[in-house]
Amino acid sequence: MxxxxxxxxxxxxxxxxxxxxxxxxxxxxxxxxxxxxxxxxxxxxxxxxxxxxxxxxxxxxxxxxxxxxxxxxxxxxxxxxxxxxxxxxxxxxxxxxxxxxxxxxxxxxxxxxxxxxxxxxxxxxxxxxxxxxxxxxxxxVDGPRDLKLEMLARTVGKEGLDLIELKGNLDEISNDWEGLRDKTKQQVEKVLKYKNQDEIKEFKSKAKEFADYLQAEESAYGGIRKPNIDSEIPKYRRPGLTTPKSGKILRAGERLSGVSTHTTGLGLARGALVRTPRGKLSIDKTPRFWGQARLPEGVSAEIA
Structure with missing residues (x-):
């Protein structure tokens, strides 16, 4: 027994x-x-x-x-x-x-x-x-060392960065957590379920602080260095190697702040660029600053 x-x-x-x-x-x-x-x-x-x-x-x-x-x-x-x-x-x-x-x-x-x-x-x-x-x-949970609360605040700051640039205030777009993924919304509601208004305000300030950090990093680097090639310009008139360029050089396997690990050395070793998730035919995994990320579905690029 x-x-x-x-x-x-x-x-x-x-x-x-x-x-x-x-x-x-x-x-x-x-x-x-x-x-x-x-x-x-x-x-x-x-x-x-x-x-x-x-x-x-x-x-x-x-x-x-x-x-x-x-x-x-x-x-x-x-x-x-x-x-x-x-x-x-x-x-x-x-x-x-x-x-x-x-x-x-x-x-x-x-x-x-x-x-x-x-x-x-x-x-x-x-x-x-x-x-x-x-x-x-x-x-x-709900303590000063709550790891999930800190990481979730960064996730909210990353996913809501484009909306912050459009509307200028995180409080306006976070009342109903507009622009976040459904999974992120569920996690936010779960973590903030027993929080008071002051703690929710502190959570939003952490998300805004990380979003400001990402924007400051992008402006400090001057964006990602990439050739500005117009298809209408003939090849012999396109800028060559001696043309001055600005921005950050993106190294192979380099990971920027907030960028997923698909393009890092670990992601390349795991073959993450080759595998395609179920239910999705193609995913754009080009590394970019979060200011250059695509807006969520259903969100207009025009300022409301």
């Missing part, structure tokens, strides 16, 4: 496994993001969900269970240290608190008061060099 298979064994004895998970969960609640192997990440995220649920209850039995499970946070001061009397995290001296209970039952419980679950998020992060073990990054 299959008894005692409620969790992964992780190749360790019971006492070692429990201590490992306690350490991972405590580190996750303290740093709000950790990197470990994928099996450990799944088990640590599962236990962190239960501990945060205890923090939302706020009862004395919940405090007793959380106190019995959590370990002192990393880099905690020694009892003989003069800074050991500090009970809160000091960003200037980076002295960690002795206990995670104040953060769990005050800060995290207030952050997730409206969220029914799903307090953690796992991102696959390649494989570890040496034993090729799958790596993963575990983060607490």
């Amino acid at each position: 299959k008894h005692g298979i409620s969790q992964r064994k992780l190749g360790r004895m019971p006492a070692h496994r429990i201590a490992l998970l306690r350490n991972l969960v405590s580190a996750l609640l303290h740093h709000e993001t950790i990197k470990t192997t994928l099996p450990k990440a799944k088990e640590a995220a599962r236990m962190a969900e239960k501990i945060i649920t205890l923090g939302k209850k706020g009862t004395n039995p919940a405090k007793s269970k959380a106190m019995a499970y959590l370990m002192p946070p990393h880099n905690s001061p020694t009892p003989s240290s003069s800074a050991s009397s500090s009970s809160t995290f000091d960003p200037e001296t980076f002295v960690a608190p002795k206990s995670l209970l104040p953060k769990l039952f005050n800060h995290l419980s207030a952050r997730y008061v409206d969220r029914p679950g799903g307090y953690t998020r796992i991102h696959k992060f390649g494989r570890r060099q040496g034993d090729n073990a799958p790596h993963a990054i575990v983060t607490l």
Whole structure:
């Protein structure tokens, strides 16, 4: 009979496994993001969900269970240290608190008061060099180190760059997330579901900041250097090698900011230029600055 298979064994004895998970969960609640192997990440995220649920209850039995499970946070001061009397995290001296209970039952419980679950998020992060073990990054959602929120803000800035150039303001085009792909819209609605207006405004400012960065890079390079050839001009009158040119020279396999990996060395090695996605006959994978990208379908190039 299959008894005692409620969790992964992780190749360790019971006492070692429990201590490992306690350490991972405590580190996750303290740093709000950790990197470990994928099996450990799944088990640590599962236990962190239960501990945060205890923090939302706020009862004395919940405090007793959380106190019995959590370990002192990393880099905690020694009892003989003069800074050991500090009970809160000091960003200037980076002295960690002795206990995670104040953060769990005050800060995290207030952050997730409206969220029914799903307090953690796992991102696959390649494989570890040496034993090729799958790596993963575990983060607490809606926190200052929410990786998906940062990357999604950049995606919104990239996809909405042409609309920003037309309308001049990200707030005007982001009320209904106009011009974004359907998949990006779903991700944005999912991430901002439990955000207040100030946090949504901060998300838009991050997207606008990255869009400004892409525009500044394009203007700094002067665009991509390409020959300006008119088909009506005879070949013997076309500009030659001695004609002055301006702009950035695009090297083979070079990746510009925001450009996909299809034209990079990794994309070429994978044969991404040869493969055609299902349901699409042809895709233009020419590398370009985002200011030269095509507008989404259904969006007019005229200023509204």
